[in-house]
Amino acid sequence: MANVTKLIALVLSGLLLLTGCTGQGQQEQKPSIVVTTNILADVVRNLVGEQATVHTLMPPNVDPHSFEISAQQAAQLQDADLVVSNGLNLEEGLSRQLKAVDEAGVNHFVATEHIELLSVPGANGAEDPHFWTDPARVVQVVDALEQDLKQITGISTGLLDAATGTYRQKLVDLDAQMLNAFSAIPSAQRKLVTNHHVFGYLADRFNLKVIGAVIPSGSTLASPSAADLASLSGAIREAQVSAIFVESAQPDKLARALAGETKIEVEIIDLYTESLSMAGQGAESYLQMMQSNTEQISQALRG
Amino acid sequence: MKSKKCTVVLGLAASLLLTGCLSSGAPEETQTTSNEPPAGHGAVAGAREVPEAPLHLATIDEHGSTGMFDLLDETESRLDSLDKVSALHSDGRYLFVSTGEGLAILDSGVWSWNHTDHFHFYRGTERKIGTLDIAPKAVVIGGPLSTAGSTGVYVPATGEGILLDNARLADGEISKRFTTHHDPHRGLLAPLGDGAISSWPGKKPADMRVQYLDATGEPVAGASAQCTEPAGATSTVAGLVIACDQGFLVATETPNDSAEFELVPYPAGTKAGDRAESLEHRKARPAVAGLAGDHGAWVLNTRSLQLQRILSEYKLLRVSAVGDSPGHIVALDDRGRVLVYSTTSGQRVGITKELLAHTVKDPDALRGVNLSIDAQRAYVNAPSEKKVYEIDFTDSARISRTLTPATSPHWMTQVGN
Numbered sequence: 001m002a003n004v005t006k007l008i009a010l011v012l013s014g015l016l017l018l019t020g021c022t023g024q025g026q027q028e029q030k031p032s033i034v035v036t037t038n039i040l041a042d043v044v045r046n047l048v049g050e051q052a053t054v055h056t057l058m059p060p061n062v063d064p065h066s067f068e069i070s071a072q073q074a075a076q077l078q079d080a081d082l083v084v085s086n087g088l089n090l091e092e093g094l095s096r097q098l099k100a101v102d103e104a105g106v107n108h109f110v111a112t113e114h115i116e117l118l119s120v121p122g123a124n125g126a127e128d129p130h131f132w133t134d135p136a137r138v139v140q141v142v143d144a145l146e147q148d149l150k151q152i153t154g155i156s157t158g159l160l161d162a163a164t165g166t167y168r169q170k171l172v173d174l175d176a177q178m179l180n181a182f183s184a185i186p187s188a189q190r191k192l193v194t195n196h197h198v199f200g201y202l203a204d205r206f207n208l209k210v211i212g213a214v215i216p217s218g219s220t221l222a223s224p225s226a227a228d229l230a231s232l233s234g235a236i237r238e239a240q241v242s243a244i245f246v247e248s249a250q251p252d253k254l255a256r257a258l259a260g261e262t263k264i265e266v267e268i269i270d271l272y273t274e275s276l277s278m279a280g281q282g283a284e285s286y287l288q289m290m291q292s293n294t295e296q297i298s299q300a301l302r303g
Numbered sequence: 304m305k306s307k308k309c310t311v312v313l314g315l316a317a318s319l320l321l322t323g324c325l326s327s328g329a330p331e332e333t334q335t336t337s338n339e340p341p342a343g344h345g346a347v348a349g350a351r352e353v354p355e356a357p358l359h360l361a362t363i364d365e366h367g368s369t370g371m372f373d374l375l376d377e378t379e380s381r382l383d384s385l386d387k388v389s390a391l392h393s394d395g396r397y398l399f400v401s402t403g404e405g406l407a408i409l410d411s412g413v414w415s416w417n418h419t420d421h422f423h424f425y426r427g428t429e430r431k432i433g434t435l436d437i438a439p440k441a442v443v444i445g446g447p448l449s450t451a452g453s454t455g456v457y458v459p460a461t462g463e464g465i466l467l468d469n470a471r472l473a474d475g476e477i478s479k480r481f482t483t484h485h486d487p488h489r490g491l492l493a494p495l496g497d498g499a500i501s502s503w504p505g506k507k508p509a510d511m512r513v514q515y516l517d518a519t520g521e522p523v524a525g526a527s528a529q530c531t532e533p534a535g536a537t538s539t540v541a542g543l544v545i546a547c548d549q550g551f552l553v554a555t556e557t558p559n560d561s562a563e564f565e566l567v568p569y570p571a572g573t574k575a576g577d578r579a580e581s582l583e584h585r586k587a588r589p590a591v592a593g594l595a596g597d598h599g600a601w602v603l604n605t606r607s608l609q610l611q612r613i614l615s616e617y618k619l620l621r622v623s624a625v626g627d628s629p630g631h632i633v634a635l636d637d638r639g640r641v642l643v644y645s646t647t648s649g650q651r652v653g654i655t656k657e658l659l660a661h662t663v664k665d666p667d668a669l670r671g672v673n674l675s676i677d678a679q680r681a682y683v684n685a686p687s688e689k690k691v692y693e694i695d696f697t698d699s700a701r702i703s704r705t706l707t708p709a710t711s712p713h714w715m716t717q718v719g720n
Contacts, residue, residue, distance in 0.1 A: 218375035219358045220679045223703040225695050228679060247354035249375055270354075 031081040031154045034073075036091045036098075038276045039132055040084055040111060042286045046167040047146065051155050052081070057094065060275045069097060077101055081152045084145070087112040088129035107148065114144035118200050121212075130274070133202035135175040135290060142168055174290055175205075181298040182206040189301045191239040193232075195246045198273045211235045215246050221253045224261055233262040243267040243300035269296050350412070350427030356720055357413040357426045358677060360691060360706070361398055362684070363388050363714040369398075370710025371411060371429060371718075372691075379709050382409055383431040391673070391714040394445025394454060395586050397432070397472060398716065406435040406443070406456065408477060413719035414449045417540075417587055424719075433477045437463065446494040446538050447587055449473065453480055455492035455499055464492035466499050466520070481520030493536045495543050496556030498523070502533045513545060513552065515562035528552055528564035535581035541589045541606040546579040551603050551610065567603060567610050585676040586720055588626025590646075594619055602632060602646050613644050615651075620663070621674045623681070631696045633681040635674055639663040641683055641692065643700045653700025661687035668713070675717035684715035691715060 031052040035041035041056040048054065055076050057069055069077070074097065077083060083101050085091055087110035091098060101108055115137045117127045131137045146164045150157055182190065190208045192199055195215045203210045214231035216224060236244060236258075244266050248254045251268040258264045271293045272283045283289035358374040361382070369382040387403030396414035400407045412429035415422050435441075438460040446452035450473045456465040464483035471478035483492060483501050488511075490502030497518040505511045508531045515526035530547035537544060542555035550568035557563055569578065579593025579601050589606040599615040600622040617636040625631040630646030639659030645652050662668045668686035675682045680703065681694040689711045693704040 215355065217358065217677070217679050218355055219677070219693075220695075220703070221375075222377075223693075223695075225698040225701065225703070227697040228695075249353060249355050249357075 029154065031152045032076065032079060033082045033084060033149075033152075034076050034080040035084040036094060037086055037274075039274075039286050039289070040086060042276060043138065043142065043167075044084055044145070046170075047142065047149060047160065047164050048155065049159065049163050051159055052152070055080075058091075058275075060278060069094065078104060078106065080106055081154075082106075082148060083108045085110055086129055086131075088117075088127050090129040107151070109145055109148045111141045111145075115140050118204055120197070120200065128200045130198040131201050132286065133199055133290075134205040135171050135178065136205055137201060138286070139168060139171045139175070142171065170287060174287055178206060178290070178294045181294050182208065185298055185301045189241060191241050191301070192297070193235045193239050193241055193244040193246070194271075196271065196273050209239075211239050213244070213246070215248055216254070216257070218249045218253065221250060221257045224257045226261060229258060229261050233258065233264055236264050236266055241266070241301065243269055245269050245271050245297065245300075247273075267300055269300055271296060350425040353424045353426045356415050356422070356424050356677070358717065358719045359411065359413055360675075360682060360708060360712070361391075361393065361409075361411055361716050361718050362691070362708045362710045362712040363391060363400065364711040365686075365713045367402070368710050369400075369409065370708060372706065372708040372710075374693075374717075374719075377706075380429070381710065382411075382429055383407075388714060389439055390441075391671070391716055392443040393716040393718055394443075394449060395718055395720050396449035397445070397454070398718070399441075399443040399454075399456075400714075401439050401441060402434070404434050405437050406441050408432040408435065408472065410472070410475065411718040415720055416450065417447060430475060432472060432475050435465065435477060437461070437465070442491050442535075444491060444493040444536055444538065444543075447540070453494035453499065455494050457490055457492040457502070459489055460487055462487040462490075462504075464490075464499075464501055466492060466494065480518070481516070483516070483520065489532055489534070491533050491536050491545070493543050493545070494538065495554055495562055497560055498562075500536075500543060500545070500554050500562065502530070503527070508532070508548070513547075513554070513564075515554070517560050523561045526562045528554075528566065534579065535593070537582045537584060537591055538587070539584065539589050539591060539605045540587045544582060544591055544603065544605050546582055546593055548575075548578060551579075551601075553605050553608065565608060567608050570610075570612075583621070583623035583674065585624065585626050585678070588624070590624040590626035590630065592622045592624035592632055594622055600632060600634060602630070611646050613646065613649075615642070615644075617642070620669070621672060621683075623674045623676050625676055625681075625696060627678075627697075629697075633674060633676060633694065633696050635659065635672065635683060637663055639685075641681070641694050641700055643694070643696045653696070653698075655692075655694070655700050655702060658690075658692050658702075659683070659685045659688065661685075671712075671714040673715050675715070677717060677720045682715070682717055684712035686711070686713045 033052050034055045035044050036057050038056050045054050115131050120126045120128045193211045193213055199210055213235035216228040220228040255268050272289045277283040282292050360372040363369045367385040367388050371380045385400055385402045385407050390401040392399040398409040409431050412427040415424050437458050442457045444455045452469050454467045462485040466480040468478040468480050486504050488504040493500045498516045500513050501516055503512045503514045511531045512527050513530045515523050517523050530552050532548045534546045542553045545552045550566050553565045554562050577596035582591045582593045584591040590604050593601045595601050597618050600613045602611045619634045619636055621635040623633050632644040634642045639657040641655045643653040662685045665687055671686050681696050682691055684691045691706040691712050695701040695703040
């Protein structure tokens with residue numbers, strides 16, 4: 001019985017090797033790197049260039065929690081030369097697959113293991129996974145990632161060094177550009193009134209104050225009461241800002257309700273947060289996403 | 304470190320390996336496809352994330368036509384028509400409708416995902432998932448998440464229990480994790496952790512208990528508690544709460560795939576007729592409310608295990624807990640008025656005029672009346688008046704909107720929260 005199984009396995013593997021690896025030329029020899037989020041995938045691509053095939057598990061606009069990977073992606077994970085994830089529960093929907101990756105001994109780089117972490121305010125010391133809003137921390141992740149990429153057979157250290165050097169410089173430039181832009185905002189106005197939970201690291205790096213606010217549900221905007229708008233109008237009055245950075249399905253309706261009920265006139269600005277945009281929509285790369293957010297925030301708060 | 308990609312992993316399906324190896328031949332593939340937006344509102348892969356809770360009312364008229372009313376922009380859409388509707392239940396996403404054919408399950412395509420310190424909101428496609436061929440009057444109890452965990456269905460007429468897999472429901476399939484069989488009794492099957500809590504009939508009332516079943520449906524030794532006549536149960540952020548004759552039993556999962564129970568007994572001298580028959584609350588919040596017979600309502604905080612009683616001078620027909628800081632309780636009385644109480648102050652803080660004056664006089668219409676609550680508003684349907692009233696409970700029970708859905712609200716529930 002054991003022999004038969006072995007024989008079947010042998011035949012099967014031979015068949016697979018044939019199917020998988022015939023007639024595919026040079027491309028097939030490239031190492032495979034599987035990355036969970038599209039933000040990290042963009043960073044990895046900038047380092048490895050054409051030297052490896054980078055697979056992104058989570059495309060934009062897909063539910064990361066109910067998101068289940070396909071059989072094809074499961075095979076990619078098991079077969080990867082390196083798996084790159086964010087960590088700290090950001091990829092909660094993939095936790096089972098990532099655990100299987102670790103159990104199978106596949107090399108796994110977890111970005112948040114290489115930076116100084118911040119905790120989420122008011123969440124019992126839970127650590128904040130959204131490190132990418134601080135480019136200086138992204139540099140630390142890139143430095144650590146380079147060491148893991150070097151270990152992959154088929155990746156030239158020379159090419160990797162050069163590409164990493166170039167990208168590191170772009171990140172350093174981004175950091176300087178952001179420091180410049182935010183310094184131009186008078187310090188009393190360096191406040192983000194927001195319902196986003198991703199700007200903790202940005203605020204930490206650039207000395208901004210995040211003022212959390214509850215945004216009234218769209219269902220209340222047709223007929224709001226003072227109580228519906230209390231949290232948001234209180235935060236705006238406290239911060240004395242002319243712009244807020246909130247996500248709302250109907251921002252115009254929200255602005256009208258604020259003006260009508262509380263006599264507050266503010267600009268409502270939506271920022272990029274946890275995902276890159278589709279191609280051509282303003283944030284298709286990490287650098288673009290950060291530049292776009294920086295421009296929006298600094299223009300609005302400089303007043 | 305593997306230098307070659309086509310390593311054979313034994314034990315996996317051959318077809319999967321074939322697919323994996325073949326596709327890895329294509330250079331730079333995944334990114335090109337993933338940059339395209341998902342078809343429509345998230346075809347099969349999932350759904351579109353939206354900036355805020357996509358709150359809707361789902362309504363069913365007296366002929367079984369089913370519709371959705373968008374509470375954000377007041378647009379409407381239709382769902383499948385159903386036959387001989389006798390009950391409607393929702394976990395905030397799926398509609399469980401008792402019909403002539405059995406328990407019809409519809410996906411409203413809108414839901415919220417509680418990520419502990421914040422929420423994510425999704426909008427997919429509404430569709431009918433299927434029908435469970437079971438006797439009428441099933442007791443349906445959902446869990447905290449619509450995309451994971453389970454939903455419990457129990458049929459008192461046959462004693463049959465079915466634990467449904469939520470991840471499969473999200474994919475549009477009815478899939479049973481396990482089933483339970485007992486002599487017919489008033490009971491329940493409710494999801495908890497990886498398993499479920501099942502009622503267990505006994506020879507005499509004192510033998511009746513609830514028992515934790517593990518993920519395979521096997522009873523876990525020691526994980527049970529006495530509970531006579533389990534009348535209703537609901538999932539909260541602090542555990543599952545069950546209304547028993549003894550009081551309120553709060554069940555929580557323990558790390559070793561088991562459960563523990565805490566009983567909050569009724570005060571001494573509580574009459575049988577004053578015990579809670581069902582428990583209602585704003586989804587996931589720890590505060591739950593149940594009618595105390597003709598004399599007000601019970602309010603339990605499942606986290607602090609504090610039980611309070613709201614005394615009302617009016618006979619209440621429906622009650623639900625908001626679970627906000629003033630401890631608001633919203634109720635409907637037998638004259639068709641909506642009342643708001645604060646458990647913090649113990650006072651009534653608002654009362655409407657007789658909104659459901661005709662409905663409360665018609666037993667058939669009254670059967671379909673539901674009080675749904677989200678973070679900002681309460682919704683009550685008035686089948687005879689063909690309206691849904693939106694109540695601002697933080698503003699003295701102000702009627703913020705009077706809605707007239709195209710699909711008349713003989714039955715109503717809220718989804719997307």
